[in-house]
Amino acid sequence: MRLPLALGVLAALAVAAPAIAQDTLKIGAPQPMTGPDAPFGDKFKKAYGLAAEEINAAGGINGRKLEVIIDDHQAKNPLAATVAEKLITQQKVLVLTGGRASGQAVEIASVAQRLKTPYMVDHPSADIITAKGFEWVFRNNPTGSIYPMAFNNFISEVPGAMPKSTAVVYDNTVFGKTIANSAMTFLKSRNVPIVADEAYPVNSLDFKPVMTKVKATNPDYLLLIAVATTDAILLTRHAKEIGVTPRAIVGFGGGFGVEDFAKELSQLADNVYSSAAWSGNPNDAATQAFYNKFHAKYGIYPKEHEVEGYAAIYIIADALKRATLTGKIEEDREAVRQALLKTELTTVFGKLKFGNWAGPLGDQYTNQNIYSPEHSVLAQWRGGKLLNVWPKANAEVAYVFPDPTLKR
Amino acid sequence: METLIQSLVSGVLTGSLYAMIGVGLTVVFGVMRIINMAHGDLVMLGMYGAFWAHVGARVDPFLSIVVWMPLMFLFGMAIHRFLLRKVVLGGELNTLLYTAGLSLFIANLALFVWTGDYRTIKLSYAVMPLRPFDIAVPIPLAISFGLAIVITVALYWLLARTDMGRAIRATSQDAEAAALMGVNVERTATITFGLGTALAGGAGVLLAPSLYLYPTVGEILVAKCFVIVVLGGLGSVPGAIAGGILLGIIESLGAVYVSVAYKDLIGFVIFLLVLLLRPAGLFGVGKS
Numbered sequence: 001m002r003l004p005l006a007l008g009v010l011a012a013l014a015v016a017a018p019a020i021a022q023d024t025l026k027i028g029a030p031q032p033m034t035g036p037d038a039p040f041g042d043k044f045k046k047a048y049g050l051a052a053e054e055i056n057a058a059g060g061i062n063g064r065k066l067e068v069i070i071d072d073h074q075a076k077n078p079l080a081a082t083v084a085e086k087l088i089t090q091q092k093v094l095v096l097t098g099g100r101a102s103g104q105a106v107e108i109a110s111v112a113q114r115l116k117t118p119y120m121v122d123h124p125s126a127d128i129i130t131a132k133g134f135e136w137v138f139r140n141n142p143t144g145s146i147y148p149m150a151f152n153n154f155i156s157e158v159p160g161a162m163p164k165s166t167a168v169v170y171d172n173t174v175f176g177k178t179i180a181n182s183a184m185t186f187l188k189s190r191n192v193p194i195v196a197d198e199a200y201p202v203n204s205l206d207f208k209p210v211m212t213k214v215k216a217t218n219p220d221y222l223l224l225i226a227v228a229t230t231d232a233i234l235l236t237r238h239a240k241e242i243g244v245t246p247r248a249i250v251g252f253g254g255g256f257g258v259e260d261f262a263k264e265l266s267q268l269a270d271n272v273y274s275s276a277a278w279s280g281n282p283n284d285a286a287t288q289a290f291y292n293k294f295h296a297k298y299g300i301y302p303k304e305h306e307v308e309g310y311a312a313i314y315i316i317a318d319a320l321k322r323a324t325l326t327g328k329i330e331e332d333r334e335a336v337r338q339a340l341l342k343t344e345l346t347t348v349f350g351k352l353k354f355g356n357w358a359g360p361l362g363d364q365y366t367n368q369n370i371y372s373p374e375h376s377v378l379a380q381w382r383g384g385k386l387l388n389v390w391p392k393a394n395a396e397v398a399y400v401f402p403d404p405t406l407k408r
Numbered sequence: 409m410e411t412l413i414q415s416l417v418s419g420v421l422t423g424s425l426y427a428m429i430g431v432g433l434t435v436v437f438g439v440m441r442i443i444n445m446a447h448g449d450l451v452m453l454g455m456y457g458a459f460w461a462h463v464g465a466r467v468d469p470f471l472s473i474v475v476w477m478p479l480m481f482l483f484g485m486a487i488h489r490f491l492l493r494k495v496v497l498g499g500e501l502n503t504l505l506y507t508a509g510l511s512l513f514i515a516n517l518a519l520f521v522w523t524g525d526y527r528t529i530k531l532s533y534a535v536m537p538l539r540p541f542d543i544a545v546p547i548p549l550a551i552s553f554g555l556a557i558v559i560t561v562a563l564y565w566l567l568a569r570t571d572m573g574r575a576i577r578a579t580s581q582d583a584e585a586a587a588l589m590g591v592n593v594e595r596t597a598t599i600t601f602g603l604g605t606a607l608a609g610g611a612g613v614l615l616a617p618s619l620y621l622y623p624t625v626g627e628i629l630v631a632k633c634f635v636i637v638v639l640g641g642l643g644s645v646p647g648a649i650a651g652g653i654l655l656g657i658i659e660s661l662g663a664v665y666v667s668v669a670y671k672d673l674i675g676f677v678i679f680l681l682v683l684l685l686r687p688a689g690l691f692g693v694g695k696s
Binding site: 034036038039172198199200201204205206207208209210212213215216229230233234240241242243264266267268 | 414525528530535537542544546619620662667669671
């Protein structure tokens with residue numbers, strides 16, 4: 001009598017154990033939660049949190065709960081690789097997202113490819129991430145060489161806006177060089193002289209000498225490219241302190257689009273442009289609804305990063321719903337990869353379908369969102385707010401050009 | 409021409425702060441033969457002091473120097489009295505390793521307490537720079553420059569005119585002879601370390617409104633420090649002042665006329681050349 005009961009209990013445990021292990025579907029997200037990029041890590045944490053909460057409240061993934069595991073890489077490239085490997089081998093996540101900056105994402109992509117785990121990139125933008133032929137790496141957001149497209153369109157389409165000369169100051173990271181290269185390639189194709197081409201090391205404490213040099217070339221446009229927010233702030237401050245007077249100052253990179261930029265610079269931020277990945281069409285009702293939901297939960301309005309992070313979880317959830325999961329982690333990862341390949345979706349970020357195509361600089365992309373060229377936007381700071389000005393269909397306000405605060 | 413004058417002005421302004429950091433390091437080396445690897449971190453503490461005075465107590469960061477310099481003086485004396493005094497007997501290599509450890513400890517403690525976030529001090533009166541003759545002079549740097557001069561002059565007066573100063577200089581020249589003449593060398597060393605720490609803290613307070621601060625900013629500063637004191641000659645106060653201003657000008661001109669990417673490289677190449685060709689410093693007054 002006792003033996004069959006014990007066997008029964010054992011059998012029940014044997015059945016139940018894998019079921020418990022499979023209970024949640026894990027998404028791993030290496031992000032900078034401490035260190036210089038911690039504010040960005042926090043943005044993604046909020047975005048992932050809201051998305052996962054909504055998906056789970058609506059029944060989860062075919063009845064199973066979604067869990068996003070964030071692990072801190074402190075904005076250090078080697079640590080990003082370690083963290084990614086830990087998430088894959090120890091936490092047994094099905095799929096990775098996040099990364100925050102290109103340098104770290106390049107490392108994560110290599111680990112994901114090696115350990116055969118899908119990596120859905122939500123924000124890192126260096127072209128190389130989806131240009132290495134990695135079939136396990138997917139990207140929703142535009143590549144770095146696409147970032148300047150809204151700016152390129154602006155100077156091409158607005159009468160008289162084509163620069164007579166341009167100074168380009170960029171950081172010597174993967175991100176900085178990619179964007180500078182893309183912007184300068186376009187400008188040269190339009191015969192715009194590049195009067196200053198200055199690369200600086202990240203976290204330079206003093207940009208007054210560079211700006212002194214730039215001022216001497218009297219540029220018609222000043223393009224600033226910074227992966228670090230502190231650099232974005234100091235570049236702008238020192239350009240204005242030294243008295244560089246172009247018709248427009250255009251920033252590229254996350255630092256030019258965050259609240260801190262306006263908070264630290266106050267009136268110095270006014271009329272500075274930011275050409276970047278967009279944050280969804282603000283004139284779209286679904287995007288507006290998301291903005292309001294986010295504000296209701298966290299008290300802030302989402303921007304580029306939050307929109308990308310939120311969309312990433314929905315993209316992964318969509319693939320997980322369509323994938324046939326068996327409980328064997330290797331097979332499931334392959335199933336998720338196959339499902340991602342068949343994605344056709346519209347998120348708050350915009351339309352998505354992964355494809356293989358060639359970028360503006362000729363890079364061959366693998367699993368890069370084919371709608372990326374439409375996802376670049378030019379915005380301008382106005383009284384502490386960053387508002388879209390180009391393309392016209394997404395504009396929230398009319399552009400101010402030339403910048404009247406830069407007295408010539 | 410305007411570009412040249414602007415780079416010289418920027419260089420001298422930044423250089424004056426480098427000089428103040430360098431003087432603190434060189435005074436300590438002169439008297440105690442301690443190469444203080446934690447000097448940059450002491451500057452960092454001064455920067456946070458100014459930041460918290462501004463954010464926490466709404467005191468103008470420059471004004472807070474009146475509080476922080478004496479506090480850092482006491483802090484420095486305590487470090488020497490309780491930590492360094494015994495280690496000094498072990499020789500220069502021991503103090504080098506000890507202060508390197510101290511540097512890691514202070515930086516990581518700061519990282520733990522204040523997190524790695526980058527912070528800046530916003531001054532309402534310092535948004536736009538002064539523009540005499542169309543040369544940009546940022547207000548925070550101008551104030552720092554003025555205060556750095558005042559502090560350096562005061563230090564000079566202290567070293568040249570007071571008994572304490574004479575004792576410091578005597579110990580620096582020859583500790584044994586000074587002891588024979590009745591100078592309390594131990595006490596002089598403690599006070600000198602306090603003085604060096606106060607100068608580091610003071611420089612931090614002055615730097616904070618022009619830079620941004622984060623717990624490991626000391627690493628960058630200490631590297632610059634060594635270039636400065638070697639340029640001017642280890643142990644020489646006038647040498648450190650000249651070295652600081654020289655480095656400021658070199659960096660500024662280098663970034664303008666060569667490339668900002670090589671700004672630090674240029675500084676270190678000169679550092680190596682001076683070590684190779686003039687180990688006693690450009691002015692030949694230092695101790696090799």
